């Protein structure tokens with residue numbers, strides 16, 4: 136029998152107004168000169184203004200510092216620049232503030248603070264990554280769950296592909312989940328980021344790695360999302376829905392320490408080659424990916440269906456999968472996520488490059504059923 140190892144790590148503070156605790160948490164972590172890592176889009180938001188007020192607007196540049204150059208689908212240069220900003224300002228900790236992009240850059244910048252000049256492509260050559268500067272992670276989207284994860288997804292300069300840098304030392308020392316910070320996230324981004332969380336829960340639940348705790352967390356994540364995401368989409372000010380989405384997103388990321396599946400392998404190249412938002416890319420591929428898996432392993436979505444509130448306990452395997460996939464199809468359509476790839480600028484002549492990158496992507500190797508290169512092309516064409 137093979138052995139498995141589990142862990143449920145991060146200290147998390149949750150609730151409307153939780154951001155107010157940040158200064159005390161920084162003191163507790165011994166951080167006196169934090170670098171805030173974020174993106175330019177955040178600077179004009181009420182979320183960022185709240186952060187500024189909390190840290191003391193007048194003290195920007197003397198007690199706390201800012202790097203706001205993170206790209207959506209972040210690139211290695213963002214990490215290099217954030218690390219340089221940290222060193223130049225003699226920062227002793229990082230506050231990663233934003234969606235998955237700033238969170239991933241904030242996490243990874245600490246690697247290059249420890250080893251300036253290190254090429255992220257060599258990440259797995261296993262140097263010692265202990266004693267990184269401490270990280271506080273504060274999400275302003277509810278999707279990636281990167282705040283509780285041990286990985287950072289960065290497009291490498293050498294390959295132009297998204298690399299997953301995975302290491303337990305990348306974990307945040309403190310997470311703050313404050314629903315007020317996600318209140319002004321526009322409906323389209325609310326939907327797309329929420330669809331990422333939903334995909335994490337569904338793909339991690341069906342991933343065959345042994346981790347019954349994660350399976351339970353994934354199913355509860357689905358349950359929260361089907362209730363809360365439509366409410367957050369329709370009314371951004373619904374703090375109950377915003378809070379449940381933040382928790383569900385974190386749960387999705389805890390669950391996907393099992394791993395993910397084919398949908399994420401299809402989604403990653405859509406971001407690197409065609410610039411699609413990660414959550415949108417997942418949303419557009421999710422139903423096709425589910426149909427593909429259900430045809431080859433009937434019954435895998437029965438418990439996902441139950442988590443969606445469907446009465447599928449006594450249904451046949453095929454009926455349970457069909458009802459669940461129909462539900463997810465309507466659910467995504469209700470969020471405006473029923474468009475085709477070509478409506479987002481993806482062209483058939485991108486197909487070879489997309490399929491090649493998706494094949495190299497590690498996620499499908501842990502998919503619930505085996506995937507071939509021909510399957511990948513067929514799936515892209517289905518959603519084109």
Ligand SMILES: NC(=O)c1ccc[n+]([C@@H]2O[C@H](COP(=O)([O-])OP(=O)(O)OC[C@H]3O[C@@H](n4cnc5c(N)ncnc54)[C@H](O)[C@@H]3O)[C@@H](O)[C@H]2O)c1
Pocket residue numbers: 174175176177180182206207208209233234235236237239275276278279280281284286287288297316317318319320321324328331388413414
């Ligand atoms: N590390 C992980 O475990 C993990 C998991 C999944 C995805 N990812 C990565 O995360 C990235 C996607 O993250 P994302 O979906 O959160 O999007 P994002 O971080 O790229 O943000 C998308 C946009 O939303 C804006 N925004 C963020 N918060 C806002 C707010 N409160 N109000 C208004 N605008 C706001 C940003 O300025 C940006 O323009 C991708 O690079 C993906 O590969 C990482």
Ligand SMILES: [Fe+2]
Pocket residue numbers: 279331335399413417
């Ligand atoms: Fe994802």
